[in-house]
Amino acid sequence: MEITWKTLDHILMVKICGDIDHHTCEMLRQQVDQALESTNSRSILFSFAQVSFMDSSGIGVLIGRYKLVQRLGGRIAVACPSDRVREIFRLSALDKLFPFFETEEAALADLKGGNQK
Amino acid sequence: MKNQMRIFFDAVSENEAFARLVAAGFFAQLNPTLAEITDVKTAVSEAVTNAIIHGYEGKGGTVELFCAYDENRLQIEVADRGIGIPNIAQAMEPLYTSKPELERSGMGFTIMETFMDKMRVESIPHFGTRVYMEKDLKTE
Numbered sequence: 001m002e003i004t005w006k007t008l009d010h011i012l013m014v015k016i017c018g019d020i021d022h023h024t025c026e027m028l029r030q031q032v033d034q035a036l037e038s039t040n041s042r043s044i045l046f047s048f049a050q051v052s053f054m055d056s057s058g059i060g061v062l063i064g065r066y067k068l069v070q071r072l073g074g075r076i077a078v079a080c081p082s083d084r085v086r087e088i089f090r091l092s093a094l095d096k097l098f099p100f101f102e103t104e105e106a107a108l109a110d111l112k113g114g115n116q117k
Numbered sequence: 118m119k120n121q122m123r124i125f126f127d128a129v130s131e132n133e134a135f136a137r138l139v140a141a142g143f144f145a146q147l148n149p150t151l152a153e154i155t156d157v158k159t160a161v162s163e164a165v166t167n168a169i170i171h172g173y174e175g176k177g178g179t180v181e182l183f184c185a186y187d188e189n190r191l192q193i194e195v196a197d198r199g200i201g202i203p204n205i206a207q208a209m210e211p212l213y214t215s216k217p218e219l220e221r222s223g224m225g226f227t228i229m230e231t232f233m234d235k236m237r238v239e240s241i242p243h244f245g246t247r248v249y250m251e252k253d254l255k256t257e
Contacts, residue, residue: 019134021130021134021162022130022166022170029220053155053159055163055225055228056166056221057221059224084155084159088228091228092224
């Protein structure tokens with residue numbers, strides 16, 4: 001798995017490339033948490049455009065980050081999930097916790113709007 | 118056509134991807150759809166992860182993966198000789214996890230049930246757990 005990130009207006013934009021499973025999610029968790037703290041970001045945009053596989057380990061990571069940004073007064077948005085990833089999120093009712101978008105631009109616009117409130 | 122294979126590997130997280138790729142490679146002989154092979158990979162990944170995290174509690178051991186097919190019916194078994202599951206019904210409840218501190222979602226069994234046609238768990242405390250799964254391929 002490869003993770004790249006950048007920030008914009010207190011939004012941490014995380015691009016995930018590869019498989020998300022129990023083995024790789026620890027790296028995802030650590031890198032996102034460190035980036036969140038070091039950049040003083042409040043919200044996270046996860047781009048799933050290049051995620052090739054995800055099992056329920058990904059659900060745990062996203063719920064954990066959701067709790068984290070809630071304490072910071074921020075939000076989470078997910079961009080470009082595959083049909084399979086979306087189905088796994090729907091099964092665990094994650095689609096009730098945060099929004100999903102077809103593009104990173106749409107997700108960013110949503111988070112920017114939220115951050116201005 | 119009948120065919121089967123059985124492998125044993127160390128209960129370390131590096132082998133989660135290995136196990137699902139082995140299962141996918143074995144069943145690829147039947148020309149499944151991409152969705153069907155993703156179903157299998159996801160279910161195997163969940164079962165193997167359970168064996169590593171819950172069966173052996175991350176302390177290591179050996180995981181068994183058995184794959185077989187008879188015409189278009191797939192059969193998968195994932196087994197460990199770990200601590201076992203004291204209450205299977207509770208463990209299979211959606212969102213139930215015995216390890217919330219590890220940020221586990223408690224959705225593993227639900228995902229196995231959703232993506233496979235049949236799923237059954239046998240477990241004996243202090244002896245181990247075996248998960249049985251079946252799936253009928255729709256492809257001819």
